[in-house]
Amino acid sequence: MLPQLTNISSEIEREGARLRLDLSIVLSPLKRYWRAFQERRQSPRVDLRDLNDRDLMDIGLTRGEIDYITPEHAVRAIRDRAADLWSRGGM
Known part of the structure; x- marks a missing residue:
């Protein structure tokens, strides 16, 4: 065995x-x-505000559009939509 x-x-x-x-x-x-x-x-991360106008143009953005693609803007938009629904009695 x-x-x-x-x-x-x-x-x-x-x-x-x-x-x-x-x-x-x-x-x-x-x-x-x-x-x-x-x-x-x-x-280190690169902030969009640190890029020059030429670099922003290369990625298809303008300086004025930066605030509309930030997470803070997204949260603000969701909060505003929720407040709008509450004011209309939708929730």
Whole structure:
């Protein structure tokens, strides 16, 4: 019986080694992508107001449109719509 146990354990070790190899193939690119993501998150952000008019034109914006695409404007618009619904008795 002991020889069978050693055969089984060696098969398990081989299977485990194969699985570790397969797992490292998957995890290696994920680790690289995660590191790149973290580095990108820590890099300084560019504010649209810091761009010159030429750069804004390249991305299809004018200086006057900056305030209309900011998150603050979106929140203000939602709040105004909700207030309008409340004033009309819609909610």
